[in-house]
Amino acid sequence: MAKPARSDAPSGRVSNQTAGRDAEVLGSKLREIASVVFSPSEAKTLRRFTSGEVARILGLTDSRVRQLSPELLVSPPEVVAGGRRMYTLADIHALRAHLNEIDRVGKRYVPHRDPDKGEHLQVVACVNFKGGSGKTTTSAHLAQSLVLRGYRVLAIDLDPQASLSTLFGVRPENARHPYPTIYDAIQYGPGRRPLEDVIMRTYFTGLDLVAADLELEVFEFEAPLQSTRRGTNDSEPPFFARIGLALDQIAASYDVVVIDCPPRLGYLTIAALCAATSLLVTIHPQMLDVSSMRQFLKMMDELMAPLREQGAAPDHDWFRYLVTRFEPQDTPQAEVVAMLRSLFGERVLSKAMLQSAAISNSGLRGQTVYETPLRRDEVTGSTYRRALEALDAVNGEIEELMARAWGRS
Ligand SMILES: Nc1ncnc2c1ncn2[C@@H]1O[C@H](COP(=O)(O)OP(=O)(O)OP(=O)(O)O)[C@@H](O)[C@H]1O
Ligand SMILES: [Mg+2]
Numbered sequence: 001m002a003k004p005a006r007s008d009a010p011s012g013r014v015s016n017q018t019a020g021r022d023a024e025v026l027g028s029k030l031r032e033i034a035s036v037v038f039s040p041s042e043a044k045t046l047r048r049f050t051s052g053e054v055a056r057i058l059g060l061t062d063s064r065v066r067q068l069s070p071e072l073l074v075s076p077p078e079v080v081a082g083g084r085r086m087y088t089l090a091d092i093h094a095l096r097a098h099l100n101e102i103d104r105v106g107k108r109y110v111p112h113r114d115p116d117k118g119e120h121l122q123v124v125a126c127v128n129f130k131g132g133s134g135k136t137t138t139s140a141h142l143a144q145s146l147v148l149r150g151y152r153v154l155a156i157d158l159d160p161q162a163s164l165s166t167l168f169g170v171r172p173e174n175a176r177h178p179y180p181t182i183y184d185a186i187q188y189g190p191g192r193r194p195l196e197d198v199i200m201r202t203y204f205t206g207l208d209l210v211a212a213d214l215e216l217e218v219f220e221f222e223a224p225l226q227s228t229r230r231g232t233n234d235s236e237p238p239f240f241a242r243i244g245l246a247l248d249q250i251a252a253s254y255d256v257v258v259i260d261c262p263p264r265l266g267y268l269t270i271a272a273l274c275a276a277t278s279l280l281v282t283i284h285p286q287m288l289d290v291s292s293m294r295q296f297l298k299m300m301d302e303l304m305a306p307l308r309e310q311g312a313a314p315d316h317d318w319f320r321y322l323v324t325r326f327e328p329q330d331t332p333q334a335e336v337v338a339m340l341r342s343l344f345g346e347r348v349l350s351k352a353m354l355q356s357a358a359i360s361n362s363g364l365r366g367q368t369v370y371e372t373p374l375r376r377d378e379v380t381g382s383t384y385r386r387a388l389e390a391l392d393a394v395n396g397e398i399e400e401l402m403a404r405a406w407g408r409s
Contacts, residue, residue, distance in 0.1 A: 352390070
C-alpha cells in the first residue's frame with residue numbers, strides 16, 4: 001500500500017504533492033475494500049435468487065415457479081440446503097421468455113416496445129444540481145428494476161465522478177484497466193466512436209452500461225470552445241445534439257435509457273435534457289434543498305430557452321419530482337412534501353423513496369438493494385422489505401408513465 005502523506009513539510013506547510021499521495025493511498029484502500037465484494041478476478045458478480053424472489057419478480061406463486069421445468073434454465077440449477085433451487089438472473093429471463101410464449105392472454109411477460117406501433121425509445125434523465133439528492137441511487141435502482149420487469153435497459157453515467165459506473169462494477173480507481181466512456185461517443189474530432197463500441201455488458205444480465213470517468217470533464221471545456229468556432233466547423237454537430245445523435249445509433253436495441261446526470265447544469269446536463277424524453281427530478285424534502293432546486297429549475301429554464309427557440313429542446317413525455325430519502329415521521333419533511341404536492345399535484349410521484357438503512361448499507365458495499373440479499377446482521381427483515389416495497393412502488397409508477405407515453409394505458 002502507498003505510504004500516507006501524513007505530516008506536513010518541516011516548515012509546517014503542507015507539501016504540494018499531498019493530494020497526489022492521498023489519491024494513491026485512497027486508491028489502494030478502495031481496491032482492498034472492493035476485493036471483499038468482488039471476486040478475485042475483480043469482476044463484479046451477481047448472486048442467485050430464491051424461488052420466492054423469482055416468484056415476486058415474475059408475478060407468480062412460489063409453487064408455480066418450482067413447477068417450471070429445470071430444463072428451461074440457462075445454467076445447471078444450484079440446489080442449496082433444504083433442497084431449494086437458486087436461480088441466476090439469466091434463468092429468470094429464460095423463464096420470462098418461456099412464460100411469454102405460453103401466455104394465452106397476450107404477450108405480457110416480455111414487454112419490449114414495438115416501434116411499429118410508435119413506441120419510441122424512452123430516455124429518462126435523472127437530474128438536480130443538489131449533490132446527494134439521490135440521483136445515482138434512483139438511476140441505479142430504476143435501471144435494474146426495469147430489467148427485472150423484462151425491459152432492455154441501457155444506463156448512461158454522465159457524471160465525471162463515475163458513481164453509477166462504480167456501482168455497476170466499473171472502478172475508476174483501477175487505473176490498470178482503462179475502459180471506454182460516454183466521452184468517446186460524444187467528443188469532438190476524429191477520435192469519436194460509435195456508441196455501440198462504448199457500451200459494456202454488466203454482471204446484471206440484461207442491463208448495459210455506458211460508463212463515465214473524469215475525462216468526461218473535458219466535454220465541459222470543449223463544448224463552449226467548439227460552439228464559438230461553429231460556422232468554420234459545421235460538420236460537427238452542436239453540443240446539445242451529441243447525446244441524442246449517439247442514442248439514435250443504438251435505439252433499436254433498447255426500450256429504456258436511464259441517464260444519471262452530474263450535480264450541475266453544465267453542457268453535459270443540457271445535452272442530456274435535449275436527448276431526454278422524460279425528466280425525473282430527485283428532491284430530498286428539506287427547505288434548503290427545495291430552495292436550491294428552485295434555482296436549478298430557473299437556471300435550467302433560462303439555459304434551455306434559446307435551444308427551445310431553435311427547436312432543439314423537445315417537449316417531454318413526462319416531468320416528475322421524486323421525493324428521496326424521505327422520513328415520513330419527520331414533521332418538517334412531511335410538510336415540505338405536502339407543500340410540493342399542493343404546488344405540483346400529480347407531477348410529484350405519489351410514491352416516495354424512503355430513507356432506509358437497507359439502501360445506505362447496500363450502497364456502502366457497492367451494491368443496490370436488488371443485488372443485496374437480506375443480511376440480518378445489518379438490517380431487519382422488515383426494514384429490507386419496506387425498502388424493496390418502496391423501490392418497487394416508485395419504479396412501478398415510472399413504468400406506468402412509460403406505458404402511458406407508449407399509448408399502452
Ligand atoms: N433512500 C435512501 N436511503 C438511505 N440512503 C440513501 C437513500 N438514497 C440515497 N442514499 C444515500 O445518500 C447518498 C447520496 O446518494 P446519491 O449518490 O444517490 O446522490 P446523488 O444525487 O447521485 O449525488 P451526487 O449529486 O453527488 O451525484 C449515498 O450515500 C446513498 O447511499
Ligand atoms: Mg450521483
